Amino acid sequence: MTIQERLKCVTPALATPLKKDGTFDPEGMTKLVKYVMSKGMTNIFVLGYAGEVLAFSREERKAIIKTAREAAGPDALLIAGVMDDSTRLILQHMEDAKESGADVALTTPTDFVHCTESDLESCFLRLADEAALPFIIYNCPENQHYIEPELMNKLLKKDKIVGFKETSNAAKIQQMLLNLDKDTDFIMMSGEEFVYYPAMALGVDAFIMGGPGNILPAQSIEIWEDYKAGKHLEARDKYMNMIAFLSELYFGLPYPTMMPQIKAVLELWGICGRWMTHPTAAVSDEHMEVIQKLLDKYQITP
DSSP states (O other), rough: OHHHHSSSSEEEEEEOOTTTTTBBOOOHHHHHHHHHTTTTTOOEEEETTTGGGSSSSSHHHEEEEEEEEHHOTTTEEEEEOOOSSHHHHHHHHHHHHHHHHHHHEEEOOOOSSOHHHHHHHHHHHHHHHHHHHHHEEEEEEEEEEOOOOHHHHHTTTTEEEEEEEEOHHHHHHHHHHHHOOOTTEEEEOOOGGGGGGHHHHTTOOOEEESSHHHHOOOHHHHHHHHHHHHHHHHHHHHHHHHHHHHHHHHHHHSSSSHHHHHHHHHHHHTSSSOSSSSSSSSOOOOHHHHHHHHHTTTOOOO
């Protein structure tokens, strides 16, 4: 089975469990990997934006990937984020990821300094020539750069580039699909849970998701499998229920990103701690009680 075929599923973009002092928690990572795999996940993605990738040193990244590989076993497809702010550093992280047990890498463009379209093309062409692993391009809303369809068409013709992840609204997904060369062998992925069902209808091949991948792995797979089986109404109803819960979890509390809330749920379930990399605040004790009530309201259990 090719990498593209193995990617045609739902993959969790895992949180990175931390101890209260902010250091990596290998025991928590092991529990989290085993939890999502027990719910049916066959691929694992570590060190994405949901995994706080840019907060970790080179050695910490290697430890996170190695721990995930050991927990997942040899047969799981392991994807590792390798984002950084120069082509050289991304290539270095790819080498480290391969040595640590990853099968596939994923990266955004560099971000700190603004790049021209020519700079972006040069970055990814060099990565395609020198990368230690096959990799996925990530059009991420947190990154200041966006790979437009014309350039994406060029890049996807490179053997090392196996696909791309488009975390955006349905309109952008549609425009990308309309403008890509259908004869090119690639896979398009989405990472936005709030367009999960609409993206399937548009023809997205696969999903890498943070929130649902960590705390709703079985439900995410059920929606995917129902849709693929032609049970579109059942898939839609489950998707709408999932979105109702996630909307309250993400937007009903005063945290600017979803990950403090996701880690809070994982702590309530005894999988790992709620701790974030400083200075991002973890969920307060008061709000932990609010989240437990929300889980009870939607009858969500581990």
